[in-house]
Amino acid sequence: MEAATRLYYRYFPEKLLGEVLSKRWSDNFVPAFAVLLVIGFFLARDPGFFSLASLTETSRQLAEFSIVVVAMGIVLLAGGLDLSVGSVFALANITALICMNLLGWPVWATAAATLAVGALCGAVNGFLIGYLRIRAFLTTLVTLIIIRSIVDIILLRYAVAISAVFPDSDFWFFLGEGNLLGLPVSFLVAIAVIVIWHVVLTRARFGWHLTAVGGGRRSAYNAGLNVKRTVFLTYVWSGALAAGAGLFFAARLGSAGSDTGVGLEIAALTAAVLGGNSLGGGRGSVAKSVLGAIVVLILTDSMVRIGISGGISSAILGGVLLLVVAIDVRWLKNRHKILNKVYVSPSYFKLPDMPETDAGSGSPYALNDRLRSVSLIGQGEIEGPEDVIFDRADNLYCPNRHGDIVRFFGPDYKKWEIFAHIGGHPLGMAFDRDDNLNVCVGGMGLYRITPDRKVEKLTDETNRSFLSVIDDSRLKLADDLDIAPDGRIFFSEATIRYDMHDWAYDALESRGNGRLICYDPRDGATRTVLRNLQFPNGVCMAGDGESFLFAETWGCRINRYWFEGQKKGRCETVVPNLPGYPDNINRASDGNFWVALVGMRSPALDLALRKPGLRKRMATRIAKDEWLFPNINTGCVLKFTPQGKVLESMWDLGGVNHPMVTSMREHKGYLYLGGLYNDRIGRLALDGADPDWTSQDFYWGGKNGSR
């Protein structure tokens, strides 16, 4: 039974569901399904529906309609709404016809004039909505009537004259009825418009501004975007695009009917929302608009074919609009709940039986109170010193949760200053050969601080893996690092699926979500060297110049990875079955290594790790505070040999003096302790340790860099 569970969780990609749903493009599944459904339905009813002639005609309509829907989608994306597109469409139609038929202008001038008229209408809307901040819905509803009235007045005067004249331009008819490469011209233009706007919305600055304004107007303003101008421009573009569609309509039919574009705004709005563009902005794409356009066009066309009366068909369209808006509103409101339910995907993991830790058991893990006597540095003055490190002048450095690196001045470590501000949450630190402080920053990546306090970004991304659904190129949680003798920086990224403060979710999953990454300062390249690790944490060079040790926190083990030499690329477990969760690893003066256990295993959680279903139910049904957590209230410091033999352990049973240990650093006969959630740094005198030994000198040689 358990073997079946193990195989299921090993090979069945359960986490994919949540990852796919967390992608914005997954919204497109529903409209895409609707397209297939509608096409299938009408194909079954009427096989002649997709004849070549009908398709050509449909594709011309589709071209015009989808341009209008794309325009609507752009405005929606920025949090607005443009109901005047139908009237602008009609106005463009009549403008083009007047220019061609009555004024006899060339096609290019006609096109320019038409687009300009559309952009002008859009500019009026944009001014009222963007700069004067009137409600988009009412404003465009009113401009819809105003423009429609203008069209009616023009029609009254010129309709007869227009229908009497026939423009003398082959190119004009080519626009309306011609084919290029077997496809209608307007269809090709529509495709060009769609592609261009797709690129603009997803890749260009303007498109990002649009999305930002739609997603959070005030945040966009606070970020320094020109919100009013961005909103204004969306309406200008919307007007111009609607006018472009009207231009093709004019070239295709050449008729100045009074019902041109009537109801187009509702159809376009229905299409845009049906495609998945959100009312209220921030969520939408060109692809969504096009999908929606296809569905609505087939729907309306088919209703005409079947012979449903105008009243009923508008009622049906209204019903569809209601339905899609309702779905949109509910989806937006509940999406994160669904995502919460499916994203967390626990996996099967079996740990060996826990080693003995009882006092007096003779085990190297036997409980004692050796950490109780630590003296404290900076108590109550610092927050979250995950790691501690010393420079050559014996000054102590630690990060805090505000994104600073704090420097305590030796030798008594009473006075301190902010050495540098990075941001994020700085975690592991290491000095390189030139005394630069290299820091892993949770949420930001790998940074370097030079001795004169200049902060430089080394890297914040790595190569994206080919088949990964979520974007794993960004560094979400760079954790700890060490530097090879040749200058290469090896660092761990604890998890690619969660942000730093959601580490408990990763613990719950206990899948290998983390990885080891190498940054090479010689050519600035970053690449992933080892994947699928269970929360890789502390990294420490083994001292042979070709391998390093690293801890897998949720795996309760310490591994050794060879990056050079004969065993290059191999990874072996050094300490397999720890009684707790290992964090940072550092060198000891006697040639061994220190490792901090940030928390201790418990039989209940160990058992739960073998029951992924239980943990899944736990994650979806009860509050995070009530979960089975890894116990991070009690921890200890261990010393182990390069071969993996654990020599001794130091505990603080009451947890009063130094409640949590995530890191320790030996420096001149003392051991200094850091803790992620502590407000202090601990200092413990070590019996028999070399009083002159410093990690910095030992690894990089004497003060002048000579070894």
Added chain:
Amino acid sequence: MSDTTADKLPPNGAEQKSRKSFVFTQELIVAIAAAVLFVFFSLTLDNFLLPGNLVTLVRNVAVLGLLSLGMAVVVIGRGVDLSLVAVMAVSLTVAIVLANEGMGFAEALLVGLGFVVLVAVVLGFLVAYVEIPSIFATLAVASIVYGLGRGVIADLDVNNIPNGLDWFLFLGRGAIFGIPVSIWIFALTALVLYLFLRWTGIGRFIYALGDNLQTARITGIPVRPIIVLQYVISGVMAFLAGAVTAASVASMNMRIVNSTVIYDVLLVVVLGGIGLTGGRGGVRNVVVGTALIGLLLNAMTIMDISYTVQNLIKSAVLLLALVVDALLNPRDEQTAQQGDI
């Protein structure tokens, strides 16, 4: 300054002070403008003071006023009801069609009223519980109701009232103490709504949720049922307006849905001084707004301005009113909702 407006001002001392010292409130300005226009039109337009025209004017004002009262209740609760005209036309068509098929007219009217309440409850449910922005819900419901009317309920756009219903026609054509019945209806309805909004708990709650929905909800006001109630009230207003219309011309023409009457209603509400941000204004604003817009519409018709140009003028004025409204009642980003566009 109307006291309801004063109650609802934000607790901003400076603004309240400046508003109070400002004698010419929007309501007063609109009332004066209406009076001035009345005198002006009486002097300049030959046909304006003819009894026939005054009756038309008054009847139109009554219909417009009834619709605007319904719209006002919804707008005060921070919504908009664009389905008023469709509901008005189709509900009366239901009654008339049923009556023509042999049902007693009173019963048929009751069925029509039931239809209105049903539509309003569905609409209110969509807005309050499904949380569709009111503007979309009412627009879509309007097209559904109209589609039903055209496609299912009646074959023709125009449906005539059966003969021999003088008591009903009295609503539209009769007069009591020399004042047309339709005006009595409007006045009575306005009084009832005034008392409701001003003196009942639920009426005050409507202001509260229009002012700040989240706060109202936290306070413990049953906001969702009250939103449904708003749409029921506006639906009943639409039904009354439809009854007056049908009574005066002895028929109901569903093509009115495609006209711009709904924008006239919006114009009345916005010009009268009921901010679209919700929580402000009252029945008095509707009365003065109705007077002004009714006068303007009537004068434009007498001046023989074409329908399209009338539309152009009306919508330009509405746009102007929206601009002024946006400047006077800036939208509150703190309580603006997602999709509130």
